Amino acid sequence: MTERLTISHVGHRGDGVAGHRFVPFTLAGEVVEVEGRDERALPSAILVPSAERIQPECRYFGSCGGCALQHWAPASYLAWKRDLVAAALRPHGLQADIAETIDAHGAGRRRVTFHARRGQGTNLVVGFAAARSHALIAIDACPILDPKLDRALAAARAVARVLESATKPLDIQITATDSGLDMELRGAGKLSERQRLELLAAGNAQGLARLTNHGDLVMQREPPSIQIDAIRVQLPPGVFLQATTKGEEVLSRLVLDGVGKAKKAADLFCGVGPFALRLATQTRVHAVDADGQAIAALAAAVRGASGLKPIVAETRDLFRRPMMAADLKGLDAVVFDPPRAGAETQAKILAKADIGRIVAVSCNPATFARDAATLIAGGWKLETVTPVDQFRWSAHVELVATFSR
Numbered sequence: 001m002t003e004r005l006t007i008s009h010v011g012h013r014g015d016g017v018a019g020h021r022f023v024p025f026t027l028a029g030e031v032v033e034v035e036g037r038d039e040r041a042l043p044s045a046i047l048v049p050s051a052e053r054i055q056p057e058c059r060y061f062g063s064c065g066g067c068a069l070q071h072w073a074p075a076s077y078l079a080w081k082r083d084l085v086a087a088a089l090r091p092h093g094l095q096a097d098i099a100e101t102i103d104a105h106g107a108g109r110r111r112v113t114f115h116a117r118r119g120q121g122t123n124l125v126v127g128f129a130a131a132r133s134h135a136l137i138a139i140d141a142c143p144i145l146d147p148k149l150d151r152a153l154a155a156a157r158a159v160a161r162v163l164e165s166a167t168k169p170l171d172i173q174i175t176a177t178d179s180g181l182d183m184e185l186r187g188a189g190k191l192s193e194r195q196r197l198e199l200l201a202a203g204n205a206q207g208l209a210r211l212t213n214h215g216d217l218v219m220q221r222e223p224p225s226i227q228i229d230a231i232r233v234q235l236p237p238g239v240f241l242q243a244t245t246k247g248e249e250v251l252s253r254l255v256l257d258g259v260g261k262a263k264k265a266a267d268l269f270c271g272v273g274p275f276a277l278r279l280a281t282q283t284r285v286h287a288v289d290a291d292g293q294a295i296a297a298l299a300a301a302v303r304g305a306s307g308l309k310p311i312v313a314e315t316r317d318l319f320r321r322p323m324m325a326a327d328l329k330g331l332d333a334v335v336f337d338p339p340r341a342g343a344e345t346q347a348k349i350l351a352k353a354d355i356g357r358i359v360a361v362s363c364n365p366a367t368f369a370r371d372a373a374t375l376i377a378g379g380w381k382l383e384t385v386t387p388v389d390q391f392r393w394s395a396h397v398e399l400v401a402t403f404s405r
C-alpha cells in the first residue's frame, strides 16, 4: 500500500519526520510517498521536493550506511546541527547563546574503518556497512575522506585478501599520519606464521607506515606520527584522534580561548594531548586519561619538545577515580573532553570546586547537557556554547562550552 506523507522536520538522527513515521533522505516540507506501514520507511517517490534539496556528491549515498544528509544544502544542514544542540539543552532548562555551527570538515576525515567479508558467493567485499543492514557494500571511493587516505582502499583490499579465508568480519582501521598510512586490524584473531609473513609483504608493497593486528606489530617502515603545532607525537595503534585535522585545530582554538590566561589547568580525558600541548605554550598542565598508551605518547612528545610549560601526564580512570577537590586545588581552569558517556561523576566534583573556569568539549550533546546542569546547580554559569561539525553529512555534532563562576 502506498501512502503520501508530508515531512514536518528532520529528526535528531537525520531522518525526515511525519507524525510517528521516519523517512530517511527527506527534508522538511517535502511531500513523499512510502510503501507499507513501517515506522521507518524509505521514500518510493519525492512528490514535492524541498528548495533545500541538492544533488548528493557520492554515488553510494542512500545505499551506504555512512552518510545521512548529503541531499541537504550546507547552510540549512549546519543550522540543523545547531538546533540539535539547542534541543539537547532544552529538557534541562539550560539557557545559552548558541553560536553558529563551525564547519570543521577541512580536508576530510583522517581515519576510516573499512569492513571486509566474503560475499554471498566467493567474492571478497571491502567497503562499508550498508544503510539499515548488516550487509557490506563494496565501494571504490568515499568523498568524506582526506585525500591523504586515497591509497587506503587499495591497501585494505590487499590486506583483506591475505586474510580472506577468515569467516569472521574483519575491521581495517586506517589513519592518515605524517609518516604515511597506519593500519590496525580487528577481528583477524591470532595470526598464523604464514599470514604474518604475507601481511608483512602486503604492508611493504602498499607502502604502509605501520601494520598492527589488535595492537600487535606486524610491520613498521616508520613510526606513525602527527604534528601538533610544532610538536611531533608518535601514535599508539588505534589511539583516539579527532576525526579531522581541522576539527582538532578548531576545538583546540576554542579550548585555548576558553581557558584564557590561566597559569595552571587540568586537561581531563586528554588523549595524546592536542589541547594539553597547545595549552602548555603558556599554561602549566595536568593531563589525565585512562589510556596508558596515549599518556605515554604524550609524555614522550613533551620530552622531545622545547619551550613548553611543565605538563604532568597521568594515567587514571576518571570514571572510577575522578579528580577530587584536593587534586583540583590550585588550578585556574579545567578542560574536560569525555567519551560519549560524558563525565557524570567528575562533573559532580567540579560543580563544587574552587576553580576560575571550566571548558567542556563534548561529542554527545545529551550527556553534555546532563553534566552542564550538574555544574549549574553547583553555581556555575554557562557562558558560551559553540557547535562544531567534523562529521559532515552525519547526525553527530560536537560542541565546546565555557563556564565561569
Ligand SMILES: C[S@@+](CC[C@H](N)C(=O)[O-])C[C@H]1O[C@@H](n2cnc3c(N)ncnc32)[C@H](O)[C@@H]1O
Binding pocket: 240, 241, 242, 269, 270, 271, 272, 273, 274, 275, 288, 289, 290, 291, 294, 316, 317, 318, 319, 320, 337, 338, 339, 363
Ligand atoms: C573524546 S576523546 C578526547 C581525547 C582528546 N581530548 C583529544 O581531543 O584527542 C575521549 C578520551 O577519553 C578517554 N577515556 C575514556 N574513558 C575514560 C575514563 N574512564 N577515564 C579517563 N579517560 C577516559 C579516552 O581514552 C579518550 O582519549
